[in-house]
Amino acid sequence: MATLLKHSAKYALSGRLARLGVHSRHGGLQCLQPRLLPHQRSASTSSKILVEMDDSTGIAVLTMKNPPVNSLSLDFLTEFSISLEKLELDRGCRGVILTSALPKIFSAGLDIMEMYGKSPEHCGEFWKAVQEMWLRLYGSSMITIAAINGSSPAGGCLMALACDYRIMAENPKYSIGLNETQLGIVAPFWFKDTLVNTVGNRAAELSLQLGLLYSAPDALRTGLVDLLVPEDKVLSTASQTMTQWLAIPGENAIGSNPRVSSS
Ligand SMILES: CCCCCCCCCCCCC/C=C/C(=O)SCCNC(=O)CCNC(=O)[C@H](O)C(C)(C)COP(=O)(O)OP(=O)(O)OC[C@H]1O[C@@H](n2cnc3c(N)ncnc32)[C@H](O)[C@@H]1OP(=O)(O)O
Numbered sequence: 044m045a046t047l048l049k050h051s052a053k054y055a056l057s058g059r060l061a062r063l064g065v066h067s068r069h070g071g072l073q074c075l076q077p078r079l080l081p082h083q084r085s086a087s088t089s090s091k092i093l094v095e096m097d098d099s100t101g102i103a104v105l106t107m108k109n110p111p112v113n114s115l116s117l118d119f120l121t122e123f124s125i126s127l128e129k130l131e132l133d134r135g136c137r138g139v140i141l142t143s144a145l146p147k148i149f150s151a152g153l154d155i156m157e158m159y160g161k162s163p164e165h166c167g168e169f170w171k172a173v174q175e176m177w178l179r180l181y182g183s184s185m186i187t188i189a190a191i192n193g194s195s196p197a198g199g200c201l202m203a204l205a206c207d208y209r210i211m212a213e214n215p216k217y218s219i220g221l222n223e224t225q226l227g228i229v230a231p232f233w234f235k236d237t238l239v240n241t242v243g244n245r246a247a248e249l250s251l252q253l254g255l256l257y258s259a260p261d262a263l264r265t266g267l268v269d270l271l272v273p274e275d276k277v278l279s280t281a282s283q284t285m286t287q288w289l290a291i292p293g294e295n296a297i298g299s300n301p302r303v304s305s306s
Contacts, residue, residue, distance in 0.1 A: 094130065181237065
């Protein structure tokens with residue numbers, strides 16, 4: 044029942060998502076290997092996204108590679124949503140790890156150049172693409188883990204928040220948060236809701252009103268991220284964590300998520 048509710052809530056998020064249908068990708072218990080063996084891997088790449096799929100575990104690593112800072116441009120967002128949709132349609136894919144190929148940056152958030160001096164039509168298309176990215180990630184029927192290996196302000200933080208679990212590099216130079224207020228912007232309500240659902244009301248109020256960017260230790264204390272690990276362990280820890288989540292029987296890890304399920 045919980046699973047069905049999760050599915051119906053999730054697919055109600057977007058008419059386009061409804062096309063994906065309700066099917067189970069989370070079969071019984073499996074013994075999963077955290078490491079990817081070369082012969083079991085497949086990779087697909089677009090210019091800004093690399094997807095590496097391990098068929099033996101059902102774990103895909105989606106790596107953002109849009110230098111210099113993985114800003115969320117219209118092109119990037121389009122490629123991102125297409126990549127995620129392909130994984131969603133792949134019944135063999137059960138979990139996605141989201142990470143960055145760039146040193147020091149997870150994502151700088153929305154591409155500022157997409158919002159400056161552009162036509163209303165372009166802004167509308169861009170905004171739709173931002174919403175689509177969030178809907179696909181937040182409403183995914185796969186387990187999603189953000190492997191945050193760099194700074195992640197504003198829309199970059201939203202991406203991480205839209206995942207089921209967040210693992211961040213314990214580098215004192217990295218920061219994360221919905222800092223829109225500091226930029227003279229009010230974070231849209233669904234940015235706010237995603238934050239509230241993660242850190243609770245009071246922490247979200249302070250965070251949004253002051254436009255706080257948290258250091259990695261403060262992000263952990265606030266609950267913005269779930270785990271800090273040394274920088275070179277972010278991806279391997281994400282892989283191990285994913286294996287644990289995918290070992291939860293049936294669809295219970297997904298179905299018991301309160302953000303999309305009411306029983
Ligand atoms: C119905 C229609 C409605 C339409 C409405 C549409 C608009 C709606 C608006 C509402 C939006 C609300 C929510 C907003 C969310 C956002 O995400 S806004 C973006 C917020 N992000 C930032 O402000 C990030 C700013 N950047 C940084 O803090 C730093 O750059 C960094 C990421 C920490 C990296 O620092 P560092 O390594 O020191 O690199 P830099 O030298 O600073 O930058 C390198 C180059 O990258 C460019 N750049 C940085 N961030 C962005 C970005 N967000 N977009 C585009 N470009 C970016 C930077 O300018 C540098 O470029 P060059 O000078 O050319 O090298």
